[in-house]
Amino acid sequence: MTEHSAAETGAGAETGSGTEPSTGPLAGVRVVELAGIGPGPFCGMLLADLGAEVIRVDRPGGPLTSVPPVSDVTSRGKRRIVVDLKHARGAEVVLRLAAASDALIEGYRPGVAERLGVGPADCWSRNPALVYGRMTGWGQDGPLASAAGHDIAYIAVTGALHAIGRAGGPPQVPVNYLGDFGGGSMFLALGVVAALLSARASGRGQVVDAAIVDGAAVLQAMTYGLLADGSWTDARGSNLLDTGAPYYDVYETADGRHMAVGALERQFYAEFIRLLFAPEGVPGDLPAQHDRSRWPELRLRFAARFLERSQGEWSKAFHGTDACVAPVLTMTEAPGDVHLAARGTYVAPRGVVQPAPAPRFGAGAPGAPIEALPARPVAPVGADTRAVLADFGVADADELLASGAAWQA
Secondary structure, rough: OOOHHHHHHOOOOOOOOOOOOOOOOOOOOEEEOOOOHHHHEEEEEEHHHHHOOEEEEEOOOOOOOOOOOOHHHHOOOOOEEEEOOOOOHHHHHHHHHHHOOEEEEEEOOOOOOHHHHHHHHHHOOOOOOEEEEEEOOOOOOOOOOOOOOOOHHHHHHHHOOOOOOOOOOOOOOOHHHHHHHHHHHHHHHHHHHHHHHHHHHOOOEEEEEEEHHHHHHOOOOOHHHHHHHOOOOOOOOOOOOOOOOEEEEEEEOOOOOEEEEEEOHHHHHHHHHHHHHOOOOOOOOOOOOOOOHHHHHHHHHHHHOOOOOOHHHHHHHHHHOOOOOOOOOOOHHHOOOOOHHHHOEEEHHHOOOEOOOOEEEOOOOOOOOOEEOOOOEEEEOOHHHHHHHHOOOOHHHHHHHHHHHHEEE
């Protein structure tokens, strides 16, 4: 990876983002992010959370989202500059950044970056060791490579969407967690880190083609294995982990809330039914856990029992036990959960509630505490343009700003 001096990276300097020197495992890694929406920015956030210096290159007019800048959590920890890639000198600005960086990530349709003059070949002419990460839904090749799409379509064609939902009902859309972020951002981040390790050893960068369809398919590795040996069927809502089993499902409570049950193993299931039917005791005529012919009856028995108490009462009864039961909390309730609050799973920098960076890291010494990295604040669009250009040694920064190729907020 490229060595960057403290002066070159601006470590400790005041910037528009107010970021502090990074201490995470990717500290010293410099990444250029060509702004987009969804999975690309989320990947940049993950890399920034891990300590990389991520420079987000926004377009004039700001990002293509209606989210207020202060609430744009996926831009946290990044330095923000504005470059007009349609300006005659816009591409030159990005290429100068790429020349002194370790990686660049973009989320354009195939061929767009090349037409803008910032494709892999353009960047490698300045920096052969650069890792070039590409985030798309369909990938860089194939019949649909140039077609538009969104998360729901990508998980649809991979079989992932079909598997989510209840028996006899339609597929249920899992927000955009499974495709955009699980199958997209996570795989791009992993690919970039792997390619950085390769570049450090070989001195040569490479393209990382992160397609959401590919990542979403990989996320189904276990269920495809189960499908191959007959332990899983293509019938939605009839398997162990898709609400087919009554002991892996959600149940309504007396107050209209829900409890999630995941009592798969024999000993956990025994604890679950003991607590569910306490203090009266487990009914002697309760169907056996693995008697599939009586699963409908078992589900009805569980459902009736859960309706006898509120979510709060059931939460208290199951809390801290091995029954594998938890309350279904809303997004606004989750940060107040006693366990999540104790771990600091959610934070609120500048009053914006958001998940803290993950995973956590120790200092490397035996017995060192495992700690979460701080969630750094979100910078305004274009707040760091002048400072970044100066840190990269761009001598004609004033000229570029005056020409409109780059913008300072």
